[in-house]
Amino acid sequence: MNTELLNKSLVQKNLLSRIIYFEELASTNGYSKENHFELEDNTIVLTSNQTNGKGRFGRPWYTAKNENLTFTLIKDYGIRIDEIHMMNFYTSYILFLTIKLMSDNFRSNELFLKWPNDLLLNRKKIAGILLDVKDLNSDLKKFIIGIGINVNQQNFPEEIKLKASSLKNEFKTDFIIEDLLIEFIEQYYKNLNLLEDSIQLMHLWKSNSDFFGKKVKFTQFADGNVAEVKLVDIDFDGGLIVSDDSGKLSKFYSGEINIE
Numbered sequence: 001m002n003t004e005l006l007n008k009s010l011v012q013k014n015l016l017s018r019i020i021y022f023e024e025l026a027s028t029n030g031y032s033k034e035n036h037f038e039l040e041d042n043t044i045v046l047t048s049n050q051t052n053g054k055g056r057f058g059r060p061w062y063t064a065k066n067e068n069l070t071f072t073l074i075k076d077y078g079i080r081i082d083e084i085h086m087m088n089f090y091t092s093y094i095l096f097l098t099i100k101l102m103s104d105n106f107r108s109n110e111l112f113l114k115w116p117n118d119l120l121l122n123r124k125k126i127a128g129i130l131l132d133v134k135d136l137n138s139d140l141k142k143f144i145i146g147i148g149i150n151v152n153q154q155n156f157p158e159e160i161k162l163k164a165s166s167l168k169n170e171f172k173t174d175f176i177i178e179d180l181l182i183e184f185i186e187q188y189y190k191n192l193n194l195l196e197d198s199i200q201l202m203h204l205w206k207s208n209s210d211f212f213g214k215k216v217k218f219t220q221f222a223d224g225n226v227a228e229v230k231l232v233d234i235d236f237d238g239g240l241i242v243s244d245d246s247g248k249l250s251k252f253y254s255g256e257i258n259i260e
C-alpha cells in the first residue's frame, strides 16, 4: 500500500486527520471498536491483509491479501438516533458514486445499489458496509464505518463464488487500490450536504437501485423466514416496504433481499 501517496492526497489536503495502516490486521472494524476512545474524527484504519473480517449478521468477510480495499472510517457526526440509518444510505451512495466514477469507461456493466447497503455489479456483490455507532446518547455520535471493496481478487471461496465478484472480474482490468480509496474519501467529504437532505439522498439512492417493482425472496433475520415479495419502496425511516401477493404492505428494518 502506498501510504505516502495516501497521506499526501488525504491527510495533507486536510480531508483526513490520520491514516492508521497495518500490513496485516484481523479486522479494521474490530480494531476501531476496541480503540474508539483514542481515534479522532476523520481517521481511517486501513490494512492490506484483513485476516478475520466481519460482515453483516456475524458473517465472515473474505478478502485476499493485497488485492482488495478494506478500511474503517471514523466519523463524528451530529445526527438524531432516528436518523442513523441515513449514514448507511449515504455511505453506500458514495460507494456507488466512487465505483461509477472510477469505471466510467466501462458503460456496458450494470452497477446498482441493493437495500440496505450493498453494491452489485452485474448482479454480483462487489462491496459491503458494516456500520457501528458509539456515543448513541450524545448529540455527536461516533460512527465506525467499515468498508470492503473487492478490487483485484479473481478467485472467491466456494460458498460465495456465485454471488460475489470484484471490479477486476467484471471490468476485466486491474484497479489501483489507493486511487479507489482517494476517490471514495474525496466524494465522501464533497457530498456531506446530502446527509442533511434525506429527500435528495433517498431520491438519488433509489434511482440507482433497480429492484423496485420486482419480485424477490426476502429473508427476515429475526426468524429466518423467507417470503416471496414485491419491493415497493424505502421509507424515510430506512425501512423496506414490500407487498405480498394479496397486495398487503409490510415494512422491514433488517433482512436480506435475494435475487434469483
Ligand code: BTN
Pocket (backbone or CB within 6 Å): 026, 027, 028, 029, 030, 052, 053, 054, 055, 056, 057, 059, 061, 069, 070, 071, 072, 118, 127, 128, 129, 130, 146, 147, 148, 149
Ligand atoms: C457486509 O456484510 O456486506 C459488510 C461487509 C463489511 C466488510 C468491511 S471490510 C473492512 C471492515 N472491517 C471488517 O471486519 N468489516 C468491514
